[in-house]
Amino acid sequence: MSKIDGKILVLDDDQGVLYTAKMILKQHFETVVTEKDPLKLDFLLNQEKYDVIVLDMNFSYGLTSGKEGIKLLRKVLAKDPDAHVLMNTAYGDIDIAVEAMKEGAVDFLVKPWQKEKLLATVTAIYELSKTKKQLENLKASQKIVVRDQHKAYEEIVSVSPAMKPVFEAIKKVAATDANVLILGENGTGKELVARAIHNSSPRVDENFIKVDLGAVTESLFQSELFGHVKGAFTDAHENRPGRFEMANHGTLFLDEIGNLSLAMQAKLLTTLQFKQVTRVGSNKAIPLDTRLICATNMPLYEMASEKEFRQDLLYRINTVEIKLPPLRERIEDIEPLARHFLKIYGKKYKKEKMRLNETTINKLKAYSWPGNVRELQHAIERAIIMSNSPLLAPEDFLLVERPNQNVIATDTFNMEEMEKQAIQNAIRNADGNLTQAAKALGVGRSTLYRKMEKYKL
Numbered sequence: 001m002s003k004i005d006g007k008i009l010v011l012d013d014d015q016g017v018l019y020t021a022k023m024i025l026k027q028h029f030e031t032v033v034t035e036k037d038p039l040k041l042d043f044l045l046n047q048e049k050y051d052v053i054v055l056d057m058n059f060s061y062g063l064t065s066g067k068e069g070i071k072l073l074r075k076v077l078a079k080d081p082d083a084h085v086l087m088n089t090a091y092g093d094i095d096i097a098v099e100a101m102k103e104g105a106v107d108f109l110v111k112p113w114q115k116e117k118l119l120a121t122v123t124a125i126y127e128l129s130k131t132k133k134q135l136e137n138l139k140a141s142q143k144i145v146v147r148d149q150h151k152a153y154e155e156i157v158s159v160s161p162a163m164k165p166v167f168e169a170i171k172k173v174a175a176t177d178a179n180v181l182i183l184g185e186n187g188t189g190k191e192l193v194a195r196a197i198h199n200s201s202p203r204v205d206e207n208f209i210k211v212d213l214g215a216v217t218e219s220l221f222q223s224e225l226f227g228h229v230k231g232a233f234t235d236a237h238e239n240r241p242g243r244f245e246m247a248n249h250g251t252l253f254l255d256e257i258g259n260l261s262l263a264m265q266a267k268l269l270t271t272l273q274f275k276q277v278t279r280v281g282s283n284k285a286i287p288l289d290t291r292l293i294c295a296t297n298m299p300l301y302e303m304a305s306e307k308e309f310r311q312d313l314l315y316r317i318n319t320v321e322i323k324l325p326p327l328r329e330r331i332e333d334i335e336p337l338a339r340h341f342l343k344i345y346g347k348k349y350k351k352e353k354m355r356l357n358e359t360t361i362n363k364l365k366a367y368s369w370p371g372n373v374r375e376l377q378h379a380i381e382r383a384i385i386m387s388n389s390p391l392l393a394p395e396d397f398l399l400v401e402r403p404n405q406n407v408i409a410t411d412t413f414n415m416e417e418m419e420k421q422a423i424q425n426a427i428r429n430a431d432g433n434l435t436q437a438a439k440a441l442g443v444g445r446s447t448l449y450r451k452m453e454k455y456k457l
């Protein structure tokens with residue numbers, strides 16, 4: 001059997017206890033250090049960071065008051081407030097043990113202990129310390145992301161009236177714990193909005209955990225979201241918290257919620273109803289305080305009426321709904337977004353002098369952007385990489401209109417829509433050159449300008 005890569009320190013004045021503890025623990029843990037002399041504690045703590053410290057309450061010269069143990073416990077915790085200390089008492093004095101726990105010990109054992117009891121307790125404390133470490137690492141990395149995302153929130157680039165309700169909703173909902181459902185086509189910025197809500201909420205210092213439900217298989221759903229205990233299934237080699245638990249006190253962002261099967265929807269609903277999770281293989285429920293933000297590009301309401309999405313789950317997740325308009329409905333945002341990405345990628349590819357002229361901007365505005373902001377972002381990145389000149393020309397953008405991709409149908413009989421589409425096509429065919437586009441349309445430049453303004457092109 002392979003050993004656990006853990007470091008255990010046992011401090012006790014009884015040589016027999018030390019010997020037995022070493023015999024038992026050494027079979028399971030890589031490093032077991034035993035020490036009889038409490039005066040060596042400082043030295044030992046300076047040498048190594050132990051996962052679990054087993055500490056005697058009563059050294060022979062300290063009688064049975066437990067004071068010596070408490071003093072040593074304080075010393076350990078002063079050095080490392082996160083140390084996991086298991087107190088060992090020969091007298092079963094619950095009062096002293098309780099005092100030690102109040103001082104920060106994790107648990108206590110009454111001597112003489114059974115082999116199994118010592119091993120089980122030390123292993124449980126070791127697992128606890130590891131899970132805490134995992135969560136701390138995650139929090140630390142999340143804090144960096146949070147800091148970066150703070151920047152990103154400032155940089156939700158938009159000047160269009162169509163996005164105003166979105167900003168207002170972010171502001172209003174951020175202060176609350178309400179569940180939020182973000183709807184919008186791919187690449188419209190749903191994740192950016194979810195992060196903005198978290199970053200401007202009181203939960204900002206806690207985790208923002210994202211789960212892409214489109215990528216989670218039915219078999220992994222439960223352990224991914226709810227976690228598992230060691231041995232719950234063949235590959236469960238250790239205890240692992242699920243995403244819900246990691247997001248406790250923070251925000252859980254469930255992307256692509258429309259992709260959940262009905263069976264997974266039922267499991268998610270139960271968790272939301274009872275506000276608690278139980279790790280797979282455990283029977284201990286963990287209470288949850290998680291703000292939930294869901295997002296999808298699928299028509300959830302239609303799916304609910306077709307019984308493909310549970311109505312009761314929909315009502316749980318859509319306390320507040322935010323609809324992100326597609327980029328083609330906020331043409332005013334195209335230029336500032338293009339300039340924003342020009343700056344980012346200009347810097348990234350060391351081409352800071354790159355510029356966009358009016359003809360190119362017009363071409364970008366005339367395109368329908370079925371992939372929304374993400375497509376624009378990639379188009380700018382590609383153009384910067386490929387262009388040899390500091391001025392990005394219309395030819396640097398290979399924008400091919402694809403049929404049936406969120407664009408207005410060509411068989412529309414709405415006069416205004418037809419006119420708007422004819423103008424968009426003409427500008428696109430003329431590669432953004434408005435004089436040529438006006439000529440092709442059989443109108444003067446000023447008429448074209450007026451119409452472009454009317455249709456916000």
Ligand SMILES: Nc1ncnc2c1ncn2[C@@H]1O[C@H](COP(=O)(O)OP(=O)(O)OP(=O)(O)O)[C@@H](O)[C@H]1O
Nearest residue numbers: 155156157158185186187188189190191192373374
């Ligand atoms: N208003 C905006 N300002 C700046 N960047 C934006 C804006 N909207 C989207 N982006 C950028 O576009 C890309 C796509 O955005 P995001 O991932 O948030 O979209 P999404 O709607 O969640 O996409 P999907 O549905 O595919 O998951 C990201 O790189 C994001 O930073």
